[in-house]
Amino acid sequence: MTEPQPAIVLIGHGMVGQRYLEALAERGATATHRVTVLCEEPRPAYDRVHLTSYFSGSSPEELSLTPAGFMAEHGIELHLGDPAESVDREARTVTSRSGRVFPYDVLVLATGSYPFVPPVPGKDAPGCFVYRTIEDLLAIEEYAEGRTTGAVVGGGLLGLEAAGALQGLGLSTHIVEFAPRLMPVQVDEGGGAALLRTIEEMGLAVHTGVGTQAVLTGEDGSVTGMSLSDGSSLDTELVVFSAGVRPRDQLARDCGLAVGERGGVTVDARCRTSDPRVYAIGECAQAVDGRVYGLVAPGYEMAETAAEDLLGREREFTGADLSTKLKLLGVDVASFGDAHGAAEGSLDVIWSDSRSGVYKKLVMSAEGVLLGGVLVGDADAYGLLRPLTGSVPPVAPEQLVLPAGLGPATQLGPSALPDTAVICSCHNVTKKAITACSTLPEVKKCTKAGTGCGGCLKVIGQLLPPAADPGLCGCFPYTRAELYEIVRTRRLASYRELLDGHGRPEARGGEGCEVCKPAVGSIIASLAPAVGASGYVLDGEQAALQDTNDHFLANLQRNGSYSVVPRIPGGEITPEKLIVIGEVARDFGLYTKITGGQRIDLFGARVDQLPAIWARLVDAGFESGHAYGKALRTVKSCVGQTWCRYGVQDSVRMAIDLELRYRGLRAPHKLKSAVSGCTRECAEAQSKDFGVIATANGWNLYVGGNGGAVPRHADLLAQDLSDAELVRLIDRFLMFYIRTADRLERTSAWLERLEGGLEHLRDVVVHDSLGLCAELESLMAEHVAHYRDEWAETLRDPDRLRRFVSFVNAPGAPDPTVRFVPERGQVKPDLAVLTLGGPVR
Numbered sequence: 001m002t003e004p005q006p007a008i009v010l011i012g013h014g015m016v017g018q019r020y021l022e023a024l025a026e027r028g029a030t031a032t033h034r035v036t037v038l039c040e041e042p043r044p045a046y047d048r049v050h051l052t053s054y055f056s057g058s059s060p061e062e063l064s065l066t067p068a069g070f071m072a073e074h075g076i077e078l079h080l081g082d083p084a085e086s087v088d089r090e091a092r093t094v095t096s097r098s099g100r101v102f103p104y105d106v107l108v109l110a111t112g113s114y115p116f117v118p119p120v121p122g123k124d125a126p127g128c129f130v131y132r133t134i135e136d137l138l139a140i141e142e143y144a145e146g147r148t149t150g151a152v153v154g155g156g157l158l159g160l161e162a163a164g165a166l167q168g169l170g171l172s173t174h175i176v177e178f179a180p181r182l183m184p185v186q187v188d189e190g191g192g193a194a195l196l197r198t199i200e201e202m203g204l205a206v207h208t209g210v211g212t213q214a215v216l217t218g219e220d221g222s223v224t225g226m227s228l229s230d231g232s233s234l235d236t237e238l239v240v241f242s243a244g245v246r247p248r249d250q251l252a253r254d255c256g257l258a259v260g261e262r263g264g265v266t267v268d269a270r271c272r273t274s275d276p277r278v279y280a281i282g283e284c285a286q287a288v289d290g291r292v293y294g295l296v297a298p299g300y301e302m303a304e305t306a307a308e309d310l311l312g313r314e315r316e317f318t319g320a321d322l323s324t325k326l327k328l329l330g331v332d333v334a335s336f337g338d339a340h341g342a343a344e345g346s347l348d349v350i351w352s353d354s355r356s357g358v359y360k361k362l363v364m365s366a367e368g369v370l371l372g373g374v375l376v377g378d379a380d381a382y383g384l385l386r387p388l389t390g391s392v393p394p395v396a397p398e399q400l401v402l403p404a405g406l407g408p409a410t411q412l413g414p415s416a417l418p419d420t421a422v423i424c425s426c427h428n429v430t431k432k433a434i435t436a437c438s439t440l441p442e443v444k445k446c447t448k449a450g451t452g453c454g455g456c457l458k459v460i461g462q463l464l465p466p467a468a469d470p471g472l473c474g475c476f477p478y479t480r481a482e483l484y485e486i487v488r489t490r491r492l493a494s495y496r497e498l499l500d501g502h503g504r505p506e507a508r509g510g511e512g513c514e515v516c517k518p519a520v521g522s523i524i525a526s527l528a529p530a531v532g533a534s535g536y537v538l539d540g541e542q543a544a545l546q547d548t549n550d551h552f553l554a555n556l557q558r559n560g561s562y563s564v565v566p567r568i569p570g571g572e573i574t575p576e577k578l579i580v581i582g583e584v585a586r587d588f589g590l591y592t593k594i595t596g597g598q599r600i601d602l603f604g605a606r607v608d609q610l611p612a613i614w615a616r617l618v619d620a621g622f623e624s625g626h627a628y629g630k631a632l633r634t635v636k637s638c639v640g641q642t643w644c645r646y647g648v649q650d651s652v653r654m655a656i657d658l659e660l661r662y663r664g665l666r667a668p669h670k671l672k673s674a675v676s677g678c679t680r681e682c683a684e685a686q687s688k689d690f691g692v693i694a695t696a697n698g699w700n701l702y703v704g705g706n707g708g709a710v711p712r713h714a715d716l717l718a719q720d721l722s723d724a725e726l727v728r729l730i731d732r733f734l735m736f737y738i739r740t741a742d743r744l745e746r747t748s749a750w751l752e753r754l755e756g757g758l759e760h761l762r763d764v765v766v767h768d769s770l771g772l773c774a775e776l777e778s779l780m781a782e783h784v785a786h787y788r789d790e791w792a793e794t795l796r797d798p799d800r801l802r803r804f805v806s807f808v809n810a811p812g813a814p815d816p817t818v819r820f821v822p823e824r825g826q827v828k829p830d831l832a833v834l835t836l837g838g839p840v841r
């Protein structure tokens with residue numbers, strides 16, 4: 001008879017709880033132990049650090065930190081909505097709310113914290129909320145409908161995020177902070193002043209140095225206002241309390257475990273409580289240094305420590321770095337080390353620019369050791385400065401805070417850091433561990449660095465070795481961006497000219513390769529009007545440069561047939577055009593599918609059928625949707641203010657205008673866009689290469705988003721733009737991307753790679769720091785003026801139509817291998833199924 005496996009019961013399934021499960025799985029402990037998880041919330045662990053992204057389009061599922069199949073793969077028993085109610089340490093059992101009893105050999109408390117709500121009259125009135133869970137956000141969103149004002153009690157990290165969320169819901173928003181400045185824990189007086197100016201410019205009303213005396217209510221008992229400690233009052237219909245958190249240690253108190261004087265389950269350096277069979281990790285624990293850590297990185301370290309100790313391995317948690325870097329309401333804020341200069345004899349080195357909202361302070365010892373610092377408005381140097389803390393920087397401290405151009409040129413980079421410098425504080429990964437890898441995917445897989453908050457990604461990229469040869473391919477020693485400049489400045493309209501004049505010596509006179517030909521073809525197509533090339537991609541030499549799909553202006557499918565994708569700008573279509581699509585699909589036996597891009601794709605066309613199909617569509621007013629090219633695909637939209645009661649702008653009109661402006665624009669990779677008529681974000685604009693969200697004052701422009709296998713939320717580039725300002729910035733953004741991106745590089749990857757990131761992009765396309773904007777706008781104007789629909793152009797020229805045949809020597813013969821079988825009232829490819837005995841149909 002086999003011995004039963006030791007039982008581990010984990011109480012709480014937040015970020016730290018999930019990290020503990022992952023640590024067990026990585027060490028093989030889930031194979032030798034029976035693991036049970038009791039979770040109070042109705043959903044598995046999710047990313048509380050990015051909780052506010054729910055209001056900018058992230059779904060609860062996208063915020064999840066629990067990989068699909070993780071629990072089943074590791075035999076973990078997860079009970080959602082069934083929290084622990086009591087612990088019997090003598091019997092070693094846990095009883096849940098449902099009455100179930102779970103025996104344990106090892107108990108792990110990861111109960112986290114609860115929001116502190118000041119004991120003021122009216123705090124429980126309808127319209128009062130806390131800001132802690134997804135359910136809290138759902139409740140706030142529902143209650144905000146139809147209301148106009150809101151207030152947040154607390155001006156710390158979470159309070160500012162809550163304020164941004166309320167403003168995003170269309171509420172005029174107040175922030176009430178008892179301390180004399182915002183974010184009093186993280187920033188000093190100067191940093192708080194810079195942050196205050198920037199946030200007030202965003203339209204938020206800030207009240208510092210005052211406390212909440214009472215929440216005022218109306219006759220129905222719901223919130224109508226707040227009275228403050230200075231005798232003033234605020235009119236508000238909704239109040240969010242975000243005044244800090246307290247450790248959730250009641251379960252530990254009830255079962256007799258030792259707790260700290262100010263709360264938190266006391267643990268030793270191995271995260272063991274006063275009962276050696278019970279561990280406590282994360283925000284519910286008071287660490288051996290007497291602190292309760294409210295950041296996720298120390299919680300992760302505690303989870304790792306507890307997992308190691310379970311297996312009898314040496315590891316201790318004696319304290320953690322409280323450094324943090326965040327983007328709050330679009331403002332970069334960072335603090336590290338002794339940010340407030342508490343050390344005796346410390347000196348401050350400060351750069352402050354109130355006009356631009358930038359504040360930088362370094363705290364130095366008398367011996368020149370960097371002790372800490374505060375960065376507001378520009379935190380790009382955080383990734384370098386934090387690891388230097390505790391050492392003498394290799395350059396004068398003022399050079400580390402002065403903007404470029406105002407001091408001596410400084411070449412200080414991550415290479416100056418010692419091997420022991422911690423680059424990723426979320427997972428405690430050193431420079432030495434990172435430099436042992438060659439690529440970013442390898443770093444993430446082997447060390448987990450870069451998979452937490454993401455603040456270290458820039459430094460990681462600088463530490464990794466550059467590609468041995470930056471050339472595009474074996475034919476050219478130049479990058480795609482450099483080839484773009486050569487084509488533009490030399491006005492080269494021919495691949496042959498470019499290869500023979502600028503290719504590697506051994507490649508000149510040759511035929512090129514399948515890497516550079518389509519890349520150069522795309523460059524010439526995007527610059528066609530400016531360099532005097534034909535804008536039609538199948539003219540002359542250009543035809544030989546194109547990818548497979550571009551050869552026939554259609555996407556090749558798996559059985560040798562092609563898809564037909566007419567453009568439906570903004571997703572708006574008349575009944576008459578819908579009927580035409582249906583008739584074409586019926587007459588040619590095509591499979592039809594409504595796509596996520598708000599258009600209708602037709603599948604199953606033979607190459608010889610494409611001209612006849614497109615003739616029908618063009619006659620009905622359709623044009624190419626460019627689904628086959630590295631070009632603009634779609635600009636999605638919601639119905640906007642025309643139909644939706646929440647819409648504040650005409651999103652459909654704007655989506656149509658943008659799609660018609662940028663149609664046919666060739667780029668390093670496909671481009672997708674969307675326009676949402678309000679901050680509910682139904683069009684999912686922040687998952688697009690460029691996305692637009694309506695505000696009461698105009699439009700917010702987001703760039704660098706991406707769905708697909710590696711999702712990325714777009715970054716806010718500019719806000720409250722007029723129609724003309726919006727179009728002008730998108731013109732500049734797209735042409736700068738086309739000019740500088742690598743081959744097959746999406747805008748999301750390009751923006752993360754771009755030196756200086758979003759701030760540099762904003763400098764270039766908003767503030768014209770490089771003096772390029774007039775040129776970028778001119779190039780876009782040339783594109784718009786010379787645009788011609790590729791399928792309409794093809795149908796007008798008999799010579800161009802001759803390429804659309806399956807067999808050159810038998811132009812009228814269809815390809816007999818392209819066959820279909822019926823399925824669900826339509827057709828699907830008739831493909832061979834491979835079996836052990838050979839292919840069958």
